Amino acid sequence: MHLEGKTALVTGGAMGLGLGVVQALVSRGVKVVCLDVAVEAGQKEAATLNSEHGPDTVTFLRCDVTNLDQLRECFQQAVTVLGHIDIVFNNAGLVMENRWQYMVDVNIKGVVEGTNLAVEHMRKDKGGKGGVIINTASYAGLVPRFFFPVYAATKFAVTGFTASWASNPYLKDMGLRFGSLCPTSVDTAFQRFKDEQLLYPEEFKEMNKVNGMLPVGKAVEGFLQLVEDDDSNGSNMTVTKHGVLFRRLVVEDGKGLAGQ
Numbered sequence: 001m002h003l004e005g006k007t008a009l010v011t012g013g014a015m016g017l018g019l020g021v022v023q024a025l026v027s028r029g030v031k032v033v034c035l036d037v038a039v040e041a042g043q044k045e046a047a048t049l050n051s052e053h054g055p056d057t058v059t060f061l062r063c064d065v066t067n068l069d070q071l072r073e074c075f076q077q078a079v080t081v082l083g084h085i086d087i088v089f090n091n092a093g094l095v096m097e098n099r100w101q102y103m104v105d106v107n108i109k110g111v112v113e114g115t116n117l118a119v120e121h122m123r124k125d126k127g128g129k130g131g132v133i134i135n136t137a138s139y140a141g142l143v144p145r146f147f148f149p150v151y152a153a154t155k156f157a158v159t160g161f162t163a164s165w166a167s168n169p170y171l172k173d174m175g176l177r178f179g180s181l182c183p184t185s186v187d188t189a190f191q192r193f194k195d196e197q198l199l200y201p202e203e204f205k206e207m208n209k210v211n212g213m214l215p216v217g218k219a220v221e222g223f224l225q226l227v228e229d230d231d232s233n234g235s236n237m238t239v240t241k242h243g244v245l246f247r248r249l250v251v252e253d254g255k256g257l258a259g260q
Contacts, residue, residue, distance in 0.1 A: 001132060001228055004029035007082040009075065011035045011065055011114055012092030014042035016188035017136065020216040021089055021223050026053050030087070033078035035063035035071075056081075065092045065110030066102070075117040086131040087227060088118035093136055093154075098196045100150040107154035111135050112161060119165075123174040130175025132227050135162045137180040142236060147204040148197075155182075159236055166234030179226040183239040187213035212241050 008025050012018040014036035022032050026049050036042045039062050046060040059081050063074040078085060090111045096103040115133055122128040140148070141155030159180045166178040185208050195201040222239035226232055237244065 001086070001230060003228065006030045006086040007032070007084060008087035008089065009033045009035065009078045009082075009085050009118075010089045010091060011063065011110065012136075013089075014038040014045060014060070017183070017186050017216055017219050018089070018091040019045055020220045021091065022058065023049065024220045024224060025087070026057055031057055031082055033059045033061060033074075033081055035061050035065070035074050036092070037062065037064050065114060066105040068109075068113050071110070071113055072117060075121060079121055084129050085118065085121055086129065088114065088122070088131070088133045089136070089223070090114035090118075090133070091136040095148055095151045095193060096197050097148050097150055097199055103150060104154055107151070108157050108161075111158050115161070115165065119174070119176065123176060125170075125173045125175075128175070132177045132179070133162075133165075134179045134181055134223060134226050137162070137182045137236070139182050139184045139238060139240070141180070142182055142238065147200045147207070149199065163234050163236070171233070177230075177233040179232055179234070180236045181219065181223050181226065181239070182236050183219040183222065184211060184214050184241070186219050187215055214239060214241055218244075 003025065008030050010018055010022050010032060013022045013034035015038060022034050025032055034042055034046060042060040046058040049058045050056065061074045061077060063070055065071050092110050093107045094103055115135065118133045122131045124130045135158050137158040138155040140152045141159040145152045159182065162178050162180045193201065198204050218241070219239050222237045222244045225244060226235065226237050
């Protein structure tokens with residue numbers, strides 16, 4: 001996809017990886033609607049980007065992705081503001097093992113409903129213009145992580161959900177592509193966990209010391225590859241400090257299943 005002149009909706013876009021993606025899209029000529037619960041940060045960043053790139057380049061809307069009525073209304077407002085949506089980045093997420101029910105609502109329910117709304121508004125066979133839907137998973141959505149088992153479970157859910165949508169045989173008619181962004185620990189405020197948010201905080205800190213933190217720009221680079229590559233559908237884009245790698249975790253036609 002050539003980005004100049006396109007439109008996008010980004011959840012969790014007021015800071016961290018989401019903000020990095022918003023900035024990258026805007027610098028490439030994309031108009032963006034940014035959703036987040038962090039109102040002060042979101043309004044400030046939108047104002048800065050609009051002053052640099054022109055008025056109405058970024059529209060900020062307060063949105064809690066666990067409030068499905070609110071999320072639906074924000075998608076509708078985005079269509080009103082942008083005319084249509086070409087790119088959706090379901091990025092809002094958190095780590096909170098001590099409030100795992102809420103974390104499941106954000107990390108799974110928010111992504112599922114965000115994807116469903118994106119499909120509803122974007123699919124060509126229902127009046128949309130097609131496009132790309134990218135969901136933020138994690139490297140922890142590909143390999144086990146005992147530090148935060150429920151968080152890992154939510155991210156495994158995201159990769160499975162996204163890959164399942166990507167296997168839909170009617171995608172050509174819809175004009176849609178899907179992908180999961182699976183970075184290792186990104187160097188943002190997101191990683192400044194309180195100990196109670198993890199089951200084993202010291203072991204998690206030690207892992208990050210050994211593996212290092214991924215610069216935001218590297219994760220954004222992976223996102224851009226997913227969006228710009230028209231042949232990419234159903235890929236898990238793994239991003240580490242060593243580079244970017246496409247991975248497909250899809251069992252095709254039941255091959256390799258026990259009893260087949």
